[in-house]
Structures are given as structure tokens and as C-alpha cells.
Amino acid sequence: MQTVAVPSRVLSSQTHVTALTGPELTRPKLETDRLSVFYGDHQAVSDVCLTFKKNTVTALIGPSGCGKSTFLRALNRMNDSIEGCRMAGEIRYDGIELQSRQVNVLEVRKQIGMVFQRPVPFAKSIYKNVAYGPIRHGVKKKKELDRIVEDSLRKAALWDEVKDFLHQSALRLSGGQQQRLCIARALAMQPDVLLLDEPASALDPVSTAKIEELIGQLKKEITIIIVTHNMQQARRISDETAYFYMGRMVEHGPTEQIFSNPRSEQTRQYISGQIG
Amino acid sequence: MMSAKQADRLATAGLYAVAGVILALLAGLLGYVFVKGFPMLSWQFITSPPQIFKGGGGVGPQLFNSFYLLVLTLVFSLPVALGAGIYLAEYAKDNWLTRSIRISVEVLSSLPSIVVGLFGFLFFVIYMGWGFSIISGALALSVFNLPLLVRVVEQSIQSVPRTQREAGWALGFSKWETITNIVLPAALPGLITGIILAAGRVFGEAAALIYTAGMSTPALDFTDWNPLSPVSPLNPFRPAETMAVHIWKINGEGIMPDASAISDGAAALLILSILLFNLSARFVGRFVFKKMSAS
Known part of the structure; x- marks a missing residue:
């Protein structure tokens, strides 16, 4: 164990933090240590230890109600807002314990972005939807905002479709476009990690393909964790896969290995469609 | 069968x-x-002051008073209603405090307006010493209006889906920022409809005003817009008879020869004003929403 200075924006003040892992290079971007999540008396996630490497896509799979979405929402502390929700264990982001009281949860969410199952555009223009986050976090110059909006929309593969009517309502876009707008909105915050909660489950195949392609592009810059019900999708886009069942993480490994040669019998059954 | x-x-x-x-x-x-x-209805009718003994009077000051009271009432009640509605919809936990707030709101909303008027008379007119005045009337109407407004605000805020809030939090917005930047704009159409409904009620209210804003209007000088001047229409401490009160009064004690014709005209004008107010408020609401969702 060594003490290092971590000049991270996540902390409210610059503090010395005890980093539990080794040098910067091998340290995972994000890891959980015996993370449990409770809703009142019900335990939704039990003792999950997982590591997420930088610039990789990790897919979380498992049957409905297995706790994968709850686990995902724990990572940027979205569960804080649910009454009666309690967490135990640790989440470390760049070695920083996210549930520590020194941590500013608003900064955490700024760096660990999230996109939801259904597209949730704000009732504002396309431009404002993307620019809103940066404006709130202090970007004032029009030029700078224009650049961020264009950049984010390009990264989300939406720019060419909307560049001529940026100032029209976002509610007029199609579902697939709205979801890519939500991804652009998350990217405008320049997050380090992006959490995707079944981002394509409400979309048609063409839009789904676009979003999958997008994920492949994005992982060059950021770390992605995606919850999906679609096994083919997990196989196509992820580098690593974790299988959840009844609130526990059953197996975690390289995607190819999980799908071709799972260690656990349960995982094999789920992947071959015997558990649904 | x-x-x-x-x-x-x-x-x-x-x-x-x-x-x-x-x-x-x-x-x-x-x-x-x-x-x-x-x-x-003629230009002369809606602009000239009433006559007491002769025919041919108008309802100009009464029309102005109705609108002025409405505006002042909204100025007093809207901020309180917004605060209470936001609190109940976003912050309140289910405990004795919020339960008692909700019960109070319900009781207030079922209070007969004449009772609100008498309360206003005792408290604003006598105890506070404001006399029969626009300010007493506006405050009494605020008491009468608040319950409806609070419920409308609470309901239109609650109708904004939770996913919108989560999307705000996920961008690192605080709870308050999410409410002001995302929830309130999304709730705007509902808010505007509710405010129109409440305003219509206020506009047509007579009983609560008889004992608070009074049944007379002093001679007004419509060129004097200094709110401190006693003859200014904007002076909040002058008595102000509204259209609805005027209709009630001339039907009871009007001694001008054309009292019933004036009452008929005033009634038509009152309904027309409410109609116009509703339509324009709807239009403004749609316009604001469009402006906000696309700029």
C-alpha cells in the first residue's frame, strides 16, 4: 500500500489518497470491491468484485432482475436518489473511493456519464440539449460551446443528420436519433467512463447498428460499461463480459472466452438460452 | 334481458x-x-366611468380594477404556490408535516369565498388598517386562490417523468438545478393551464371582494401612473370595485335608469374578458414553450 497524491477533479479538495493498487498503468479505471446494493430489506446486488480496464468495453449480461442495472447505477451513484437504497463495499475510480464523504457526487457524475434505456431528450433544441451540461459547468464562450456541440454530435455520429437544424426541438428527432443525441449530451461533459443501460433496446436494427458502431469508436478514448439483454450484441461489441445472476456476479472474463468456453455451468446455460 | x-x-x-x-x-x-x-358594448361603455343617477355610464374603472387585482393576486400567490408545489412534489417525504400541509390546502380550497372575504375584512382591512383597498382584496384573493394553484403546480411537476430528472442528475446537475433547468420548463404547459384556470376564478370572484376591495372606486386619473398618488389607478391602497362586484351591486342598489342594461353589458364584457384572457394565455404558453424548446 502506498500513499500518492491524486490531483483529481472528483475530490472536493485536493487530498492525499491511499491508493490500494499498484502503479498508474496497471490500475483499473474503475473497480468494485464487494459492492452490495440494498433496496430496503431486499438485497439487489451481493458482494460484486469487478474491474474495468481503461479503453475497454465491458458488457454486463444476465436475466431480468439479476441486478446488473442496479449495479451499473451504483457506479455513478445514481442510486443515491432512490429512497431506502443503501450501498456497502467500495467503488474505486482511478483509485479514489467514490463513496467517501470527500467525494463530490456531482463531479463523479460529470466524469462517469450515463445513457439510459429509453432516449430522454430535454424539451429543448438539439443544440441546447448538448450544450446544457457544459454551460452548467462553466463554459460561457459561444465559440467554445459551438465547438463542443459539433464535436460531441460528430462523435455520436449525429452531426451530419442534424447540422442544418440545430436550433429545432430535439423532440422532433426519431427515437434512434434521440438516443444518439443523449450519447452526444453525455459526451459533451467529456466523461472518462460511459455507462450505458441497454441503450439500444428500444431502437430499430438500423439505429442499433449505428450505436454499436459508435461504441467501437468511443472506446478509443473512454471506458465503456454496457448492460445488455442481447447476447449477440454483447459478443459483437464488448472486450470483456460479466455474467450476473440473482444479484451475484457469476463469471467475468474476456468476451470470447465467456461465449466460447465459459468456466461456469450457469453461464453456459444462460448463453445457450436455457435460462432466460 | x-x-x-x-x-x-x-x-x-x-x-x-x-x-x-x-x-x-x-x-x-x-x-x-x-x-x-x-x-x-361600445368603446364609450368600456372606457367611461359609471354614472350614479343618470343613464349612459360605463364600466371603465371596473374593468381596469378587475385586471389590476388579477395581476396583483398572481404576483402575491404565484411565488408562494410555486414554492409550496415544488416542495410537495420534489422534496416532501410522507410524514405528519406534509400530511398536515396537504390537509390544510384541501381545507383552504373548500372554504366558501364569503368566509375568505370576512377573514380579509377582519385581518387586512381592520387589523392591518389597509381599509377597503386593492391590496386587501388581492391578499384575500391570494388566500382564496392559493390552494388551487398549489395543487396545479404540484400536479404538473409530478407529471414530468422521473427519467427526465435522472437524465439531469446523470449530467452532474444538482437536485435544484435539475428542477429549475429541466423539470420546470417541461412542466410549463401544465403550469400555464393551471394558472389560467385559477385566474378565471379570481376574475369572476365577487363575494371575497365585497368586504376587502370595497364597492366603490374613487375618481381616477388615467394619466397619472405614479402608484403613490391617490388618484392614480395603480395606487394599491385605494378602494376598487371590480366588474363582478359592480354587477352584483347595481343589481341590488343601482339607481341609474339603465341599471339592468348596464348589468347585462358588464356581464357580457366579463365573460368576454375571461375568454380573451384564456385564449391569449394559452397562446403565450404555447409560444413560450416553442421558444424554449427551440433556440
Whole structure:
């Protein structure tokens, strides 16, 4: 164990933090240590230890109600807002314990972005939807905002479709476009990690393909964790896969290995469609 | 025994009949008021002050008073209603405090307006010493209006889906930022509809005003817009008879020869004003929403 200075924006003040892992290079971007999540008396996630490497896509799979979405929402502390929700264990982001009281949860969410199952555009223009986050976090110059909006929309593969009517309502876009707008909105915050909660489950195949392609592009810059019900999708886009069942993480490994040669019998059954 | 199909037909016919009766009632009522009142409406009628002994008076000051009271009432009640509505919808946990707030709101909303008027008389007019005045009237109307507004605000905020809030939090917005930047704009159409409803009630209210804003209007100088001047229409400490109160008064004690014609004209004008107010508020609401969702 060594003490290092971590000049991270996540902390409210610059503090010395005890980093539990080794040098910067091998340290995972994000890891959980015996993370449990409770809703009142019900335990939704039990003792999950997982590591997420930088610039990789990790897919979380498992049957409905297995706790994968709850686990995902724990990572940027979205569960804080649910009454009666309690967490135990640790989440470390760049070695920083996210549930520590020194941590500013608003900064955490700024760096660990999230996109939801259904597209949730704000009732504002396309431009404002993307620019809103940066404006709130202090970007004032029009030029700078224009650049961020264009950049984010390009990264989300939406720019060419909307560049001529940026100032029209976002509610007029199609579902697939709205979801890519939500991804652009998350990217405008320049997050380090992006959490995707079944981002394509409400979309048609063409839009789904676009979003999958997008994920492949994005992982060059950021770390992605995606919850999906679609096994083919997990196989196509992820580098690593974790299988959840009844609130526990059953197996975690390289995607190819999980799908071709799972260690656990349960995982094999789920992947071959015997558990649904 | 009736077959399901016959029962269905009977129910449909019944519902149509009920709807028809309501429509006919409304049309008859409005038609009667308009047919009797429209001939009275002229520029002279809606701008000149009333006459006490002669015919040919107008309702100019009363019309102005109605709108002025409405604006002041909204100025007083809207911020409070917004605060309370946001609190109840976003922050309140289910405990004795919020339960008692909700019960108070319900009790207040079922208070007869004459009781609100008498309370206003005792408290604002006598105890506070403001006399029969616009300010007393506006405050009494605020008491009368608050419960409805609070519920409207609470309900339109609650109707914004939770996913919108989560999307805000996920961008690192605080709870308050999410409410002001995302939830309130999304709730705006509902808010505007509710405010129109409340405003219509205020505009037509008479009982609560008789004892608070009074039944007379001093001679007003419509060129003097200094709110401190006693003859200024904007002076909040002058008595102010509204359209609804004026109709009530001249029907009871009007001694001008054309009292009933004036009452008819004033009634038509009152309904017309409410109609205009509703339509324009709806229009403004849609315009604001469009502006906000696309810029």
C-alpha cells in the first residue's frame, strides 16, 4: 500500500489518497470491491468484485432482475436518489473511493456519464440539449460551446443528420436519433467512463447498428460499461463480459472466452438460452 | 334481458344525451348573456366611468380594477404556490408535516369565498388598517386562490417523468438545478393551464371582494401612473370595485335608469374578458414553450 497524491477533479479538495493498487498503468479505471446494493430489506446486488480496464468495453449480461442495472447505477451513484437504497463495499475510480464523504457526487457524475434505456431528450433544441451540461459547468464562450456541440454530435455520429437544424426541438428527432443525441449530451461533459443501460433496446436494427458502431469508436478514448439483454450484441461489441445472476456476479472474463468456453455451468446455460 | 350490444347502444345514447344537455345549457347561458349584453358594448361603455343617477355610464374603472387585482393576486400567490408545489412534489417525504400541509390546502380550497372575504375584512382591512383597498382584496384573493394553484403546480411537476430528472442528475446537475433547468420548463404547459384556470376564478370572484376591495372606486386619473398618488389607478391602497362586484351591486342598489342594461353589458364584457384572457394565455404558453424548446 502506498500513499500518492491524486490531483483529481472528483475530490472536493485536493487530498492525499491511499491508493490500494499498484502503479498508474496497471490500475483499473474503475473497480468494485464487494459492492452490495440494498433496496430496503431486499438485497439487489451481493458482494460484486469487478474491474474495468481503461479503453475497454465491458458488457454486463444476465436475466431480468439479476441486478446488473442496479449495479451499473451504483457506479455513478445514481442510486443515491432512490429512497431506502443503501450501498456497502467500495467503488474505486482511478483509485479514489467514490463513496467517501470527500467525494463530490456531482463531479463523479460529470466524469462517469450515463445513457439510459429509453432516449430522454430535454424539451429543448438539439443544440441546447448538448450544450446544457457544459454551460452548467462553466463554459460561457459561444465559440467554445459551438465547438463542443459539433464535436460531441460528430462523435455520436449525429452531426451530419442534424447540422442544418440545430436550433429545432430535439423532440422532433426519431427515437434512434434521440438516443444518439443523449450519447452526444453525455459526451459533451467529456466523461472518462460511459455507462450505458441497454441503450439500444428500444431502437430499430438500423439505429442499433449505428450505436454499436459508435461504441467501437468511443472506446478509443473512454471506458465503456454496457448492460445488455442481447447476447449477440454483447459478443459483437464488448472486450470483456460479466455474467450476473440473482444479484451475484457469476463469471467475468474476456468476451470470447465467456461465449466460447465459459468456466461456469450457469453461464453456459444462460448463453445457450436455457435460462432466460 | 338486454344483449351486450343493446346495452352498449343504450349507454352510448345516454352519454350523448348527457353531453348534449350540458352543451345546450352552456350555449343557452352564454347566448342569453351575449344577446342581452352585446348591444351595450361600445368603446364609450368600456372606457367611461359609471354614472350614479343618470343613464349612459360605463364600466371603465371596473374593468381596469378587475385586471389590476388579477395581476396583483398572481404576483402575491404565484411565488408562494410555486414554492409550496415544488416542495410537495420534489422534496416532501410522507410524514405528519406534509400530511398536515396537504390537509390544510384541501381545507383552504373548500372554504366558501364569503368566509375568505370576512377573514380579509377582519385581518387586512381592520387589523392591518389597509381599509377597503386593492391590496386587501388581492391578499384575500391570494388566500382564496392559493390552494388551487398549489395543487396545479404540484400536479404538473409530478407529471414530468422521473427519467427526465435522472437524465439531469446523470449530467452532474444538482437536485435544484435539475428542477429549475429541466423539470420546470417541461412542466410549463401544465403550469400555464393551471394558472389560467385559477385566474378565471379570481376574475369572476365577487363575494371575497365585497368586504376587502370595497364597492366603490374613487375618481381616477388615467394619466397619472405614479402608484403613490391617490388618484392614480395603480395606487394599491385605494378602494376598487371590480366588474363582478359592480354587477352584483347595481343589481341590488343601482339607481341609474339603465341599471339592468348596464348589468347585462358588464356581464357580457366579463365573460368576454375571461375568454380573451384564456385564449391569449394559452397562446403565450404555447409560444413560450416553442421558444424554449427551440433556440
